[in-house]
Amino acid sequence: MTSDEVKAIQRALKDLGLYDGKVDGDYGRHTREAVMAFQEANGLQVDGDAGPITRRALFGEPNTPASGLITVDVIKKIAPNASGAIVNAIVGNGEAIAQAGITTPLRAAHFLAQIATETGGLRVLEENLNYSAKRLTQVWPSRFKTLAAAKPYANNGRALANNVYGGRLGNINPNDGWDYRGGGMMQTTGRSNYRRAGHENDPDALRQPVPALMSALQFWHDNGLNALADLDVVEAVRRRINGGTTGIDETRNYLKKAKAALGA
Secondary structure (H helix, E strand, C coil), X not given: CCHHHHHHHHXXXXXXXXXXXXCCCCCXXXXXXXXXXXXXXXXXXXXXXXXXXXXXXXXXXXXXXXXXXXXXXXXXXXXXXXXXXXXXXXXXXXXXXXXXXXXXXXXXXXXXXXXXXXXXXXCCCECCCCCCHHHHHHHCCCCCCCHHHHHHHCCCHHHHHHHHHCCCCCCCXXXXXXXXCCECCCCECCHHHHXXXXXXXXXXXXXXXXXXXXXXXXXXXXCCHHHHHHHCCHHHHHHHHHXXXXXXXXXXXXXXXHHHHHCC
């Protein structure tokens, strides 16, 4: 967000009597608190982030939820502990979701079920690589056959990522495993996959809500997942995303909730 955009937000909040600080373009504590007061007063997600939904409400612009399908209420029924920033990114980008062909309740249900699985219930956009030595022998038994072999990588995400992802998935530099660890709403992993998502040169951006959503939508569209969603074949969708059925029980649970919330 630019300084001028922050100033516009500060002026609008000042006009509403919610902000009495300087109009200086600094999105500091007082501005954040004013935004939270505005959000609470207008029934919005209260997170202090002046995202698309909040700005539309603040500036009196019409707010069309994602394709008329995915609303804050729908997401909360599926993933009640979802991050406010992730919720706002999804609900505030309805046009992009529609452009990806997610225009029916069934397609929306499958999309939400899959990204909820990949993000721990729409809470995190970065792969968790903090494992105990014992857990490493279970997750990567072919790489860590003993506790002694796993111990140097226990609770050491950077070393682990560089070990398990190094030299593959397009990774060529010593730190690529870490730089291109799982990220985004589809947990994109590896330099080559970050390149396809358009984030080879800025991998950290893929772990931010809006780019994370956009990369997931691109993957969904490019891999023909709307057609599989139309057939309601959750395992086939899961395999296309994950390469296997890891997390399938979790996905089925999210899909059941999503169908109920969307009337699919």
